[in-house]
Amino acid sequence: MTDLHEHDHAHDHAHDDGGSRAAFVRRSLTGALLTAIGGSMMVVALTGDSSFYVREFMDLPLIVTGGLVVLLGVAAIAGVVVPAHAPRSLVLVGVAAIVILVVRPGPLSVDAGLRYDVVSGERVQASFEIPPESLVGVDADPAEIRARAVELHAAQIHFAVDQLPDQFQEVAIRMVGQFDVDEDGDASLVRFRIMCCAADAVRLTTPLGLDRVAEGPTTFERGTWVELWGQWDGDVEDPLIEVSAIREITAPERPYLTLGDL
């Protein structure tokens, strides 16, 4: 990578070139770029936007290391610690800072372009226990389902269907996720699970049956965050949730599931 300024021994030593205009511009630019990316790391953690991209335990490292980068940047601008030279690639951290602070992308949506779907092949195992208060019987009244529902996600439903096929149909279920509909018009609920960051997200999908919804809209724009209540349809091979009520909500504070949710 070519240097921002040709490596020059006259430029190598802070005291030699500190007074020149070129050296001032160079150290100011390097310092500003470091300050921008360090500041971005801190801002995204302090505002909570970090939950769109990384796990919550990354907030403190982002703040601490971002603060350190800001200090290094300010030290460069102030001339306390003067960078000898910097590669052109450093300019890219400015681009990253703009994306983080100005574009401020939201969490992954069903349109995210992550093409793989994992529910049928979920290898992470967990035991599932039915909360007694959520047992409402098969084809229960929508009001009772809504009152006694237990919040579950696609993987838990997968485990439950697998482990408790005789009881799970009696359970009232509440789910939160993004509404999706495929080319055939079949609806589903999508939630992403991440391990470290959104880059390793996998899509958990729950097929939905909407014929039993008594009131309100039954279709939404793809990617709309919804809350729904319903019951498993009893199909072990291809489990589907018969929805009794569904409504649009704002995106939750924690948009992604993690291993701790399984």
Next chain:
Amino acid sequence: MRNEFDAWSTLFTAMVLQAMPFLVLGVVLSALVGVLVPTRVWDWVLRRRPVVAVPAAAACGALVPGCECTTVPLAGRLTDRGVSFAAAMSFALASPALNPIVLLATAAAFAGSPEMVLARFVASFLAVLVVGAYLTASGMQPPYRSGHAHVEGGGVLRRLSGSAQHDLAHTAGLVVLGAAIAASLRVLLPDGVLPSLADDLPVAVATMAVLAVVMALCSESDAFVAATFVLFPSTAVLTFMVVGPLVDIRLLLMYRSAFGTRAAAAIGSFAMIGAVTSSLVVGSLLL
């Protein structure tokens, strides 16, 4: 197009924010190595017996939880202090590939399949040894291209700051570039291609190797993504986990920046050859 940009910007931001703290940790450790640890220590630890140094460094790396973004600048500073390139790279490759957190994550992702954890450890260790053996045999000792921070004067804190600032300036942009490329390739990956490539073992292994390079995942999380490739043979899934921590787009850029194109090409190609070969052998024996 807007949807693709939304996805790209989220993936790009996620990769940058996930990597930066580890990169900062790496440049801080690198600064500590460069400023505080006398050269004679490294001479004593690793330099005298280069043949022993590679497996020893790989074993040390396996004990130290390190992210790829942390270990590359650290390896650069180690070579700058006189440690053999083969040993420094063996440490840098082994740490993200073999550390206990990675193995625990693999065990969690492949619950009920302890053989996958063992296969990952053995195949990754063999792949690191292949790279280390080649670098030892070739005698390659490229200078750390980021070079000296030119902060010899002043107090310890100022020298540490100067070294960290210097290394950060030389690596941060490359992490961003790697994230941009990886996010672009992820978004552009065509629909429905992967399942059609899963049936034939050589094709499946090659696909998983390329995917590992393209996706540029952290080694601590790649097992959970690997576990979702249920249509692929276990050996191909193993290949994905062995290749990724050793060679991906982001790492290749960092290798090139730190050690030059020739060294980066050598590391990348031998890491790929070692990883794929060891995955095929270990996969056929253990999976």
